[in-house]
Amino acid sequence: MNLRIAIIGGGAAGMMCAAQIHEKSPDAHVFLMDRNDGLGKKVIISGGGRCNVTTGIGDVKTVLTNYPRGAKFLSFAMHAFSPADVCDWFELHGVPLKTEHDLRVFPVSDDGYDIVRVFESLFRSPKTTVMLESQVWSVAKQGNEFVVYIKGNTNPMVVDKLVLTTGGQAFRRTGSTGDGYAFASSLGHSITPLAPSLNAFVSREKWPAEVSGLSSEKATITARRGKNPRITGPFVFTHRGVSGPAVFALSSLLAFETYDADTPLQITIDLLPDEVFDDLCVQFEKLVQTNGKRQFVNVLASLVPKSISEIIIRELGISETKRANEVAKKDIHRCVMWIKAVPMTVIQRGAGDEFVTAGGVDLTQIDSTSMESKLCPGLYFAGEILDIDGFTGGFNLQASWATGHLAGSHIGSCQS
Numbered sequence: 001m002n003l004r005i006a007i008i009g010g011g012a013a014g015m016m017c018a019a020q021i022h023e024k025s026p027d028a029h030v031f032l033m034d035r036n037d038g039l040g041k042k043v044i045i046s047g048g049g050r051c052n053v054t055t056g057i058g059d060v061k062t063v064l065t066n067y068p069r070g071a072k073f074l075s076f077a078m079h080a081f082s083p084a085d086v087c088d089w090f091e092l093h094g095v096p097l098k099t100e101h102d103l104r105v106f107p108v109s110d111d112g113y114d115i116v117r118v119f120e121s122l123f124r125s126p127k128t129t130v131m132l133e134s135q136v137w138s139v140a141k142q143g144n145e146f147v148v149y150i151k152g153n154t155n156p157m158v159v160d161k162l163v164l165t166t167g168g169q170a171f172r173r174t175g176s177t178g179d180g181y182a183f184a185s186s187l188g189h190s191i192t193p194l195a196p197s198l199n200a201f202v203s204r205e206k207w208p209a210e211v212s213g214l215s216s217e218k219a220t221i222t223a224r225r226g227k228n229p230r231i232t233g234p235f236v237f238t239h240r241g242v243s244g245p246a247v248f249a250l251s252s253l254l255a256f257e258t259y260d261a262d263t264p265l266q267i268t269i270d271l272l273p274d275e276v277f278d279d280l281c282v283q284f285e286k287l288v289q290t291n292g293k294r295q296f297v298n299v300l301a302s303l304v305p306k307s308i309s310e311i312i313i314r315e316l317g318i319s320e321t322k323r324a325n326e327v328a329k330k331d332i333h334r335c336v337m338w339i340k341a342v343p344m345t346v347i348q349r350g351a352g353d354e355f356v357t358a359g360g361v362d363l364t365q366i367d368s369t370s371m372e373s374k375l376c377p378g379l380y381f382a383g384e385i386l387d388i389d390g391f392t393g394g395f396n397l398q399a400s401w402a403t404g405h406l407a408g409s410h411i412g413s414c415q416s
Contacts, residue, residue: 003028005161005411006148008136009180010034012043012397013383014165015119016404017411022128024412029127031157033134033150040116042167046397047104051112053090054083054401055394056099066395068252070388073363077371077402080409083394086401093118102234102245104394139183141376161411163380165404168357169194180385184361188375192387194359195255200243200350204264207315208344211307212239220273221246222341224266229253232273240350242269249391251349255358261347268341271304281336288332292325299324304339312338356396360387371407380407 007014010032018032057063060082064071087097096108107114123130135151146162166180181191215236222230233246259265291299297320300309316334365374373379382403390396
């Protein structure tokens with residue numbers, strides 16, 4: 001008798017798991033269920049529709065530093081199916097990839113659907129049944145088998161193995177509604193606290209709207225909360241605050257912090273992180289001395305963009321008509337301090353460019369070398385349903401590919 005496996009969730013982890021089972025055990029019958037009308041909805045829209053497949057970072061240990069939660073657990077799966085392995089896998093399946101300057105990896109076509117099309121082609125096998133628009137109500141364990149109850153089906157499905165790859169609950173219109181947590185709980189698993197991650201910051205200050213779109217490839221953003229976490233990287237001012245990779249990474253570290261209008265989060269942004277404050281003061285004082293007759297705001301613009309220099313003098317109460325030689329030394333230092341620690345008050349989470357849930361199924365209850373449940377034999381997990389989340393830059397899809405691949409490899413190696 002050949003194995004029957006149900007995979008609930010047709011995202012990155014579910015598709016990779018099904019593909020790996022098919023490769024390892026061609027006679028096994030896989031039922032891949034998804035509540036959407038197509039596979040990989042979230043994969044297709046990731047990276048602005050281009051699909052940031054993985055990261056171009058080669059060293060796995062370095063890759064793992066980009067997961068604020070779950071890195072240790074993920075280590076085995078990541079070494080077994082590294083970012084380089086992921087790239088090789090997709091290219092062997094006919095999708096040329098490219099690595100951009102920031103080490104994000106995309107299809108050469110810049111079309112996320114090319115990634116999903118690989119799996120659609122593989123699943124034409126008669127042993128893989130793709131069940132779209134299938135909403136699972138509940139699951140149960142009966143003896144050595146699993147029973148899957150599907151909306152609209154009179155008879156439940158009975159299978160030998162069950163894989164939960166339902167994602168988190170961060171982006172509901174792609175089907176990530178959190179149902180998988182209920183399924184996991186019903187089979188004895190614990191769910192850690194959940195929170196949104198990889199979000200932008202909405203500020204109380206209104207001036208960012210004046211420089212919306214102005215970006216920096218390198219700034220250090222520090223949160224004045226807890227252990228004062230800080231991230232250095234690219235960011236961009238928006239009409240509501242700040243966004244970009246450094247902001248998303250910092251928001252990930254603060255996923256379980258509360259910040260709103262009543263309990264705001266104070267952050268500072270160092271616009272020139274490679275410059276030492278004292279050295280920058282000396283440098284700027286010399287500029288002021290040698291350009292004494294110029295307007296101070298224009299001399300300040302030699303350090304930062306003119307639009308920022310205008311905001312600085314306004315925020316610090318320095319007249320825009322003052323000449324450089326009319327500005328007191330203490331005010332010169334205040335300007336440098338503002339550049340080195342732009343003060344902002346965050347009152348809301350804003351939309352990010354990825355859709356990730358921090359928290360999930362408790363990792364202590366899962367075997368990291370197989371993705372099989374320690375509590376319920378024959379039950380497997382992969383992808384964002386797990387208490388694993390990474391920074392922006394392909395790390396979350398990489399975790400899904402790796403854990404899905406590991407679960408599928410282990411199931412496919414099982415004897416019927």
